[in-house]
Amino acid sequence: MSGSTFNTFFKITTWGESHGKALGVVIDGCPAGLSLNEEDIQIYLNRRKPGQSKISTPRKEDDAVEILSGTFEGRTTGTPISLIVRNTSQRSHDYSEIASCYRPGHADYTFDQKYGFRDYRGGGRSSGRETIGRVAAGAVAAKLLKELGIEILTYAKAIGPVAVNMNAFNREAILSTPTCMPDYEASRKAEEYLAQCMQDMDSAGGVIECRIHGVPAGLGDPVFEKLDANLAKSILSIGAVKAFEIGDGCMASTANGSSNNDAFMSEHGRITKKTNHAGGILGGISDGSEIVLRAYVKPTPSIFSEQETVNTEGENIRIQIKGRHDPVIVPRAVVVVEAMAALTLADAMIGNMSSRVSYLKDFYSRGQ
């Protein structure tokens, strides 16, 4: 089967392994005429690069993107956009341990079960580096969305037990803290917590929140292609994500209808909602309010502590995973969540254009 293609209209196909020659993505279905250069994409890729702080791996990753096709004189042509990032740090590590055992919390065992063998170097296709293609494509989707008035804001909402104080929300902190938290105080505490985790040879998880502004009402479809259903899939397709919420999410299950319903109101001929418990989607279709979603991320499975497991011979063993591990995945996953949200929205924007016969008549009567 083929599981590396995403979306229906703004379709992307990612490829590449952690320690192969390169990773990349082909975007097929980006409308023609979008101004696009490598810098537009590099900005996004840089956000997923490991920082210089104590909480991220010292591995140097250059991750310079190259546009191989699909643009001409600085604009997209409507044909496939091929993006490539060469793997530069292909040092010949000793992977004999990963090769011969099943690391807890990793996909080693399930890959072997599915495919009969695996590229064990650095996790192969199940490595976090797989997200390079997502982020590169997401950058293009985000640029398209920006042209259409949509902006996406994504940040770490919690790391381990440390949650952001939303009253102290500071947008600048997102890009300037190593945690990607929008709250300097919380970020400092989270860094302390992570330092403790590392000392304990352990790791932490966290929560990523994504808010999408400027979404017109009408996106998404009523049944299986609900906008929130597609967002859920896009977010859960990111490794290490274990839960997804839209709007009030889990909390809605303990609320009452009277408090959970968002009252509609009309002001100056514009219909809005007094509250947004729904998170911007009703019946699977965007309602014009801000879309709010959250991804819950598990702790990094690679830890320095000794763990019990099984080797490929089926023997019970104990292992201690060597190498570089981030104590938390969240900060680097923030831009991945943003990319997946952008890709999903770009698809919904295109898909919505044919919902009424009058739209088609309008379109074709204008000689396009």
Next chain:
Amino acid sequence: MSGSTFNTFFKITTWGESHGKALGVVIDGCPAGLSLNEEDIQIYLNRRKPGQSKISTPRKEDDAVEILSGTFEGRTTGTPISLIVRNTSQRSHDYSEIASCYRPGHADYTFDQKYGFRDYRGGGRSSGRETIGRVAAGAVAAKLLKELGIEILTYAKAIGPVAVNMNAFNREAILSTPTCMPDYEASRKAEEYLAQCMQDMDSAGGVIECRIHGVPAGLGDPVFEKLDANLAKSILSIGAVKAFEIGDGCMASTANGSSNNDAFMSEHGRITKKTNHAGGILGGISDGSEIVLRAYVKPTPSIFSEQETVNTEGENIRIQIKGRHDPVIVPRAVVVVEAMAALTLADAMIGNMSSRVSYLKDFYSRGQ
């Protein structure tokens, strides 16, 4: 766009409105030779019917299914299976209120924004009756899965503030309580809570848990078609679901790697895991453990209390929604969650058959 088709191999297309002539589903891709009759499907449909208890609507729904195609002499032929349920209670209600206003928490507004108008009778396509097609198709998927050794157990885990005591888990209670809770004591308390909600002209939400037993390792694909991503989409595509969890879900975000990782162990040549925080899926691929997922359901948006809203003329108004409303959606949604899980699993079972060249060689060398 077309949003009423689900799955890639075991593909279903549902159709029908709450107060149209009928509702139904076409299953395209069910393998040939499955024993199937209407009773197999009716059993599932009956589980989503409103019960006789105080907590569900007194509306009488017969919902008798008819198989129109795709079987011959009691077995599926491999061609499309068309299932239909006639709407029998098409009483000519007074829908002028729904027609002219946007009910909070409902899809009235978003449908109008998307399509320009809507079938307002009983919610039209956004009605809970839309799930008839899902459940009918899910019954067929479940029957196929049973042939392959997979069984699915689904129940209400919480209603409003009342949660099941998992130590008192009682499988029989699921089908015999009006709440579908696996715990008689919790069910009784939940019923009391719901009675209070109704008295308060309010409604409640809850949590549905689904456990899938007998899943072989290897299902799902590593990147966008992760098994948990597809489950997330399938569950979020159900109206009123606001959050999805796999395994420990949200809780994983505050755990540490040392406690969240599941140690592999080998016993008698069989590899299993000591714990199952992952919920049966690693790297998007099933690991052979039980798959455990949860859906968080919002409170019924239709409540008797007066609410603020806007009418189709864009005027601020107050409404009181008349008619029959369940104070909680959860008990009737249990079988819908089970159906969507079954459909997703059936697709993954088929999709996994071609993961290795050796499987193809095997298959074709045997003259099939």
Next chain:
Amino acid sequence: MSGSTFNTFFKITTWGESHGKALGVVIDGCPAGLSLNEEDIQIYLNRRKPGQSKISTPRKEDDAVEILSGTFEGRTTGTPISLIVRNTSQRSHDYSEIASCYRPGHADYTFDQKYGFRDYRGGGRSSGRETIGRVAAGAVAAKLLKELGIEILTYAKAIGPVAVNMNAFNREAILSTPTCMPDYEASRKAEEYLAQCMQDMDSAGGVIECRIHGVPAGLGDPVFEKLDANLAKSILSIGAVKAFEIGDGCMASTANGSSNNDAFMSEHGRITKKTNHAGGILGGISDGSEIVLRAYVKPTPSIFSEQETVNTEGENIRIQIKGRHDPVIVPRAVVVVEAMAALTLADAMIGNMSSRVSYLKDFYSRGQ
């Protein structure tokens, strides 16, 4: 696998067997607001009904269509349109012969090889009655296209050795001759030829031509989703079609570039072509000229002459097929070709709306 779904946007799923309870189709993705009633569809279905002439089967088929969902107050709602045609003449024939042998030129053998068994009554899913769903859906597509200025004309171009004289082209003859030929003289000769075939206990084939007028330039995509590639698939998916041509088709292979190239010309600011050897498509994209395609149809495989074959026990036998057979498929297949062309065009019309960023900006800036 699932092979009964067609198109990407204006998606249809057909179902039903020759002698099952009913046949039908679900259209998912028809834009909202299209005026539609059963009469619109019945007109098309009537065109595929056997006539009263000597060249078609005396079988009485009522084929009355019922719209089960997707319209409200005479207009499409944007949700799935479910159409059903009940099988009324389910006489309990003696099918023991078809059940136990493989008719030459039919799908009996291949169905058994694929599925292990088959619904042998009247051909089951491989019967010509399978096209009911196509024609019903095609009627809706054609109505949508008409709103957008596109009209499709389809007719028999040849039956056996008798070809239409295009200089004597008479549009009225198409619907008034039993052959669907646009030439009364040719039709009369074809009828004579068919009468001779019947006397010889034999059958004939023919050619169907389809011309699509009013297609805007820009439909189709440059590589795999070329408009002519999709038309080819749609036409070859009709049973008994053995070849497909676009424009000059096979003849182009013996032409020279200087004569085959169509010169562009500009008149009053409008660009057209002096000739149309290309058949309205260049590089897979419509060029604004008339689209011209042809389907080559094999002779009816059911003939009264004795034939050699094999039974399901693998024994060599001789059979004489009883029952009703048309001596030619072409006249009844004309409307099927038209339906498949309409469906393919409807999809291309929708798919083309997002080819430029400026189209999206336009669409969303107008508040839709």
Next chain:
Amino acid sequence: MSGSTFNTFFKITTWGESHGKALGVVIDGCPAGLSLNEEDIQIYLNRRKPGQSKISTPRKEDDAVEILSGTFEGRTTGTPISLIVRNTSQRSHDYSEIASCYRPGHADYTFDQKYGFRDYRGGGRSSGRETIGRVAAGAVAAKLLKELGIEILTYAKAIGPVAVNMNAFNREAILSTPTCMPDYEASRKAEEYLAQCMQDMDSAGGVIECRIHGVPAGLGDPVFEKLDANLAKSILSIGAVKAFEIGDGCMASTANGSSNNDAFMSEHGRITKKTNHAGGILGGISDGSEIVLRAYVKPTPSIFSEQETVNTEGENIRIQIKGRHDPVIVPRAVVVVEAMAALTLADAMIGNMSSRVSYLKDFYSRGQ
């Protein structure tokens, strides 16, 4: 929309323009464990390279393929296989003519109509170089098919008026003549004809035949995903192909049922057909006989003769196309037809594995 992805299971996505940095393809869904190296693919790419003969362009194309992902230790891993061919001869030509006018028979005009502008260098995405991705992917599909006992033979059957004498069929001639004809005598005559065409500043078309041996019965689906329908689409998606035939093709339309039907026969417990007018497919499903198809190719649209056309300003002009043009496309398109057939077959082989419940039970009961 996105038109550069092909197939459902063995899914490919091609990208790249004639004069961009590179061209390539991502194969997603190739089963794991297939032995594969660059040489396997290069052999196919070399077959589409222009030869040294008088009938092909002197342009030097190196077209060396690089595997960027999806293999490990010489075998496919089941994850996406990314193949790239760098464009080496990016000489800065003078493209001002192509940029400002619409060449007859080319896609210049339709691209501008669809996308608003185009990469005019060497035809951009509508160049024959687009087929590099198809051929590279086709080489992998062919290797998989070979493992499963399927072999494909493709050759030029006619060039202009010169047809191959099938009684003189010589397999070796295919790879050793500049025409790819399986008949040295016909090839010599075709070369003479082409020499004359070049002298006349004109071009020629031709016919390509493809025969697929070893196909098991049961591939393809009964309705829209008929194997011949998918082959038709795959072949028509190749630029310059104007007609497609399966088996007797167009000829079937003038045959009688008694001669066109293929009698089944049983020999030593094996069912075959006495003749193969059907071309190996009945009711859309392979019948175990050789699959025979033909593609009719138009003459090269680029000719040296002066032609009338229109420029991008909408003015009537006359042009003489400079540069390198092959007088015929057929010889280089032979391997493209073979590649597309291989890709379509690979998909059908995978899709057929789940047609019966017993296949799934078998597969999963064996612990896979």
